[in-house]
Amino acid sequence: SPAARAGDAAQWPTVVAHRGASSYAPENTLASIDKAAGLGFRWVENDVQRTKDGELVVIHDDSLKRTTDVQKVFPHRAPWKVKDFTAAEIARLDAGSWFGPAYTGTRVPTLTQYMREVEHNQQSLLLEIKNPELYPGIEQQTLKLLGNEGWLDPGHLDDRLIVQSFSADSIQIMHDLKPAIRTAFLGTPPVSALQEYAAYTDLINPSYGSISLGYVSAVHGHTGPHGRPMEVYAWTVDDAPTAWKVAGYGVDGLITNKPDVVRSALNGF
Numbered sequence: 001s002p003a004a005r006a007g008d009a010a011q012w013p014t015v016v017a018h019r020g021a022s023s024y025a026p027e028n029t030l031a032s033i034d035k036a037a038g039l040g041f042r043w044v045e046n047d048v049q050r051t052k053d054g055e056l057v058v059i060h061d062d063s064l065k066r067t068t069d070v071q072k073v074f075p076h077r078a079p080w081k082v083k084d085f086t087a088a089e090i091a092r093l094d095a096g097s098w099f100g101p102a103y104t105g106t107r108v109p110t111l112t113q114y115m116r117e118v119e120h121n122q123q124s125l126l127l128e129i130k131n132p133e134l135y136p137g138i139e140q141q142t143l144k145l146l147g148n149e150g151w152l153d154p155g156h157l158d159d160r161l162i163v164q165s166f167s168a169d170s171i172q173i174m175h176d177l178k179p180a181i182r183t184a185f186l187g188t189p190p191v192s193a194l195q196e197y198a199a200y201t202d203l204i205n206p207s208y209g210s211i212s213l214g215y216v217s218a219v220h221g222h223t224g225p226h227g228r229p230m231e232v233y234a235w236t237v238d239d240a241p242t243a244w245k246v247a248g249y250g251v252d253g254l255i256t257n258k259p260d261v262v263r264s265a266l267n268g269f
């Protein structure tokens with residue numbers, strides 16, 4: 001039942017664990033979403049890209065270098081781009097030991113593995129299509145995978161899934177392919193452009209330093225594609241004073257590497 005979900009108490013604003021609880025476990029791994037679940041957080045964020053042989057995987061950078069041991073395993077494959085490695089090659093990499101010895105053996109998850117863990121944990125997902133210009137057709141492919149995993153039924157679409165991107169084109173494609181899906185644009189469009197975004201974007205997700213009370217009110221003044229006021233989830237807020245300041249702008253969500261720090265700050269807000 002919905003009430004049984006982790007962190008489901010009706011609390012404002014929504015706190016989203018960025019790349020999972022990524023201050024406490026290696027980002028964009030199953031360990032990071034399990035950590036978020038363990039801390040009581042329902043909403044997690046991730047980044048989706050594509051391998052050389054067409055598998056969707058969860059990783060932030062366009063290179064494998066920072067968050068895996070790829071340089072050790074494949075020393076002659078610089079610059080180690082995700083799109084130049086097969087899924088089988090990526091499955092051999094360690095995506096946890098860079099973060100800490102306790103996470104040695106952690107893998108880069110495929111999106112399928114990731115969706116199953118999110119479902120297992122009864123969590124909700126803010127899914128980012130990362131670098132879509134590198135991966136033509138990734139929107140359609142992502143939708144197909146989400147459908148296969150049972151994530152395009154009304155229960156998931158209404159309450160458990162938002163797809164976001166820095167690319168307005170990508171979000172627009174997503175909306176056109178599946179109008180029922182909720183979408184978010186990453187960035188801070190000028191107020192004069194918000195009406196245009198409102199045709200296909202439910203949320204505007206800005207860097208917190210780029211917004212104000214007035215900006216958030218302006219976004220709220222527009223009606224999104226599903227007939228509700230557009231919302232704002234701001235990133236990346238990791239300390240109490242910033243959480244107080246940005247919550248004071250009236251945002252609907254805070255995206256954070258430290259969901260526990262932000263939630264306890266807000267409890268005293």
Ligand code: G3P
Binds near residue numbers: 045047235
């Ligand atoms: O969810 C917001 C945030 O993830 C956008 O920036 O670089 O962490 O993907 P980035």
Ligand code: CA
Binds near residue numbers: 046047
């Ligand atoms: Ca992201």
